[in-house]
Amino acid sequence: MRNPTPLKRSPIFIFGPPLILGTLGLGLVLQSGMFASPEHTIIAQQVEAFQAQNLTPPTPEMTDYLYPRSTIDFANQQYVVVNKHRELHPIDYAPAILVAAPSSESLDNSRELLLTPATATALVEMAKDMYEQGYGKLFVNSAYRTYEYQVELFESKTGQYGLAEALIRSAKAGHSEHQTGLAVDVSVPDQGCAIMQCFGDTKAGQWIADNAWRYGFIIRYEKDTTVITGYTYEPWHLRYVGIELTEIYSQNGIQTLEEFWGLPAAEFYLEEMTESTID
Ligand SMILES: [Zn+2]
Numbered sequence: 001m002r003n004p005t006p007l008k009r010s011p012i013f014i015f016g017p018p019l020i021l022g023t024l025g026l027g028l029v030l031q032s033g034m035f036a037s038p039e040h041t042i043i044a045q046q047v048e049a050f051q052a053q054n055l056t057p058p059t060p061e062m063t064d065y066l067y068p069r070s071t072i073d074f075a076n077q078q079y080v081v082v083n084k085h086r087e088l089h090p091i092d093y094a095p096a097i098l099v100a101a102p103s104s105e106s107l108d109n110s111r112e113l114l115l116t117p118a119t120a121t122a123l124v125e126m127a128k129d130m131y132e133q134g135y136g137k138l139f140v141n142s143a144y145r146t147y148e149y150q151v152e153l154f155e156s157k158t159g160q161y162g163l164a165e166a167l168i169r170s171a172k173a174g175h176s177e178h179q180t181g182l183a184v185d186v187s188v189p190d191q192g193c194a195i196m197q198c199f200g201d202t203k204a205g206q207w208i209a210d211n212a213w214r215y216g217f218i219i220r221y222e223k224d225t226t227v228i229t230g231y232t233y234e235p236w237h238l239r240y241v242g243i244e245l246t247e248i249y250s251q252n253g254i255q256t257l258e259e260f261w262g263l264p265a266a267e268f269y270l271e272e273m274t275e276s277t278i279d
Contacts (some may be wrong), residue, residue, distance in 0.1 A: 019088070049249045052129065067154050072261055074088070078118065078182065078240070078242050079242075082175060082179075084269045085266040086175075092147040093149065093179060095116055095181040098115065099117050099120045099126070101124050104124070105137070107137065107138040107140070108139040113184075115144060115182070115184060116181040116240070117141045119184065122217060123138075123186075123217075123240075123254050126217065129215075130204070130208070130211070133207070136191055137185075137188060139188065143184045143185075150172075153207050154173060162207065167269070168232055175269075177220060181240045182240045184237075185236045187199060188202065191205075195236050197233050199236050205236075213243070213250040217239065218250075219239075221254070226267065227265055228255075228256045228265040228267065229266065230269075
């Protein structure tokens with residue numbers, strides 16, 4: 001059963017971040033070149049100091065979130081959390097390296113849309129297994145979007161649906177996961193429901209909901225999580241975070257990155273909240 005009030009903390013959410021820290025934290029700390037920041041350097045030095053004395057570093061506790069938490073703040077990191085409260089830094093960030101996943105018998109990326117290399121690799125692997133298991137050929141509808149493109153997209157949604165509806169249908173520029181190159185919108189055209197909620201009921205959509213985690217993807221905007229994410233259900237929008245995270249995420253029935261990292265719900269943009277308090 002899914003929790004009808006998902007923001008209410010269950011032990012799973014309290015222990016989720018220490019779990020991930022315990023599972024991969026120290027390993028990642030030691031690869032501090034990947035995620036260099038002052039906090040990482042300090043923790044890595046502490047770990048080295050313990051090891052130099054042949055002591056086992058202490059088991060991470062809640063207060064040790066500093067390390068993984070700091071990795072969610074930077075646009076170029078796999079764990080970055082982007083939502084209506086958390087804009088990208090810098091706001092017009094663009095990934096240094098982007099690649100187009102090659103089209104194949106299992107994947108149609110004929111528009112040559114771009115993703116980070118790790119995301120593209122995971123997508124290719126997922127599409128291959130999905131196709132071989134008979135669940136259809138994946139089509140890439142949307143992938144990396146530039147800041148400038150997101151500005152135009154949000155303006156066009158506002159013109160089409162009005163501001164209130166645009167706010168839950170698309171992200172303001174600088175607040176879209178697509179700008180990180182870690183998000184991809186997919187469909188299987190011959191099963192219908194492309195970029196529609198009924199995609200979740202198709203054979204392909206169900207397979208993705210059950211299996212995407214095996215390749216490091218989460219469905220970022222699940223059913224009934226709008227009060228946390230600020231977006232309606234999007235069974236087609238996959239966010240790459242890597243399998244180390246998705247294993248813990250899926251095993252614990254977590255539905256949003258906000259819950260996983262213990263972040264506040266981000267249903268509305270901060271400026272919307274300010275406006276409503278002024279009223
Ligand atoms: Zn999307």
